[in-house]
Amino acid sequence: MITRAEQESARRRAVELLEQAGIVARQDELEGIEVADFGLGELEQSGAQILTLVDTEQVAAKVLVLFADQIEPEHTHPRLGDYPGKEETIRCEWGELYLYGPGEPTPNPKGHPPAHRRHTYTAWHEYVLRAGDQVTFPPNVPHWFQAGPEGAVFWSFSTKAVDVTDLFTNPDVRRETVVVD
Amino acid sequence: MITRAEQESARRRAVELLEQAGIVARQDELEGIEVADFGLGELEQSGAQILTLVDTEQVAAKVLVLFADQIEPEHTHPRLGDYPGKEETIRCEWGELYLYGPGEPTPNPKGHPPAHRRHTYTAWHEYVLRAGDQVTFPPNVPHWFQAGPEGAVFWSFSTKAVDVTDLFTNPDVRRETVVVD
Numbered sequence: 245m246i247t248r249a250e251q252e253s254a255r256r257r258a259v260e261l262l263e264q265a266g267i268v269a270r271q272d273e274l275e276g277i278e279v280a281d282f283g284l285g286e287l288e289q290s291g292a293q294i295l296t297l298v299d300t301e302q303v304a305a306k307v308l309v310l311f312a313d314q315i316e317p318e319h320t321h322p323r324l325g326d327y328p329g330k331e332e333t334i335r336c337e338w339g340e341l342y343l344y345g346p347g348e349p350t351p352n353p354k355g356h357p358p359a360h361r362r363h364t365y366t367a368w369h370e371y372v373l374r375a376g377d378q379v380t381f382p383p384n385v386p387h388w389f390q391a392g393p394e395g396a397v398f399w400s401f402s403t404k405a406v407d408v409t410d411l412f413t414n415p416d417v418r419r420e421t422v423v424v425d
Numbered sequence: 426m427i428t429r430a431e432q433e434s435a436r437r438r439a440v441e442l443l444e445q446a447g448i449v450a451r452q453d454e455l456e457g458i459e460v461a462d463f464g465l466g467e468l469e470q471s472g473a474q475i476l477t478l479v480d481t482e483q484v485a486a487k488v489l490v491l492f493a494d495q496i497e498p499e500h501t502h503p504r505l506g507d508y509p510g511k512e513e514t515i516r517c518e519w520g521e522l523y524l525y526g527p528g529e530p531t532p533n534p535k536g537h538p539p540a541h542r543r544h545t546y547t548a549w550h551e552y553v554l555r556a557g558d559q560v561t562f563p564p565n566v567p568h569w570f571q572a573g574p575e576g577a578v579f580w581s582f583s584t585k586a587v588d589v590t591d592l593f594t595n596p597d598v599r600r601e602t603v604v605v606d
Contacts, residue, residue: 268557300514302584303512335478335479376451378478401479
């Protein structure tokens, strides 16, 4: 749960980082930036700001903003009937992004989830992405990301996005953010 | 057919416009920019410069550069077996783009194909796109685009791209560019 004031403040900070990164977006798109706290009530640690540019039945193009050290918690994009699940390419536009997926765990990873959440992070193969670097994940693999010390702005290019059906490793996550006045 | 020198020159000019537009790309991506003359041998009039960022079996994200008044000729993305054909969202990043698709022909359109090619353009419903404006075309509909007087830089976000199977209205088009030394 976040307050309307927290939502507005996070949106403003996201718009500043998007401008710094040179992302081109219309005013109505910027006003629609999603501020997600994943129901954990600790937006600065676990959260994401999401600008949606394309969202059709086939394709999505979104720009995500993470503040310094902010984490989008570990999740997968599961199969939904005939749809095999979301394939997603993460491409860094600005700042530094620590991205984790399946594979050999990286020793001394840069990512550092809050200690009391650490058991809800299982993927520890690290990719350090800077401007122009990208990684593609097939559907249904666990992954998560954390911004570096300046924050990060990155693209998500994917097949159809059905965010509310993402499966989070942490059972406390609620993907739909509750905003209160 | 274009010469190696024409290809290199077009690539350099495209990189300049991409920088002006604030597109973030790696050096190896910029060196791979496709210069397409569509086999018409009149690159300044009929051509496109294409930077591919994502190109998977499911999704493509490309950035197209058109020089002043340059046209990508009319084409469709046809069905291929089980694949219904490419759905494509065109989103302007920089400059002005005149985009044409199915629908009521627009009186006094800004687009102006070379007179001797005019009969190979059948779609005349006009969209004038500036930074942040976008249009999505379903598969298998004719469309073409021309840059305004300063050129244009725009995104193509789509399902799987199979460029060589695009169907062009002009039977003289050859999608694969021949480059000679």
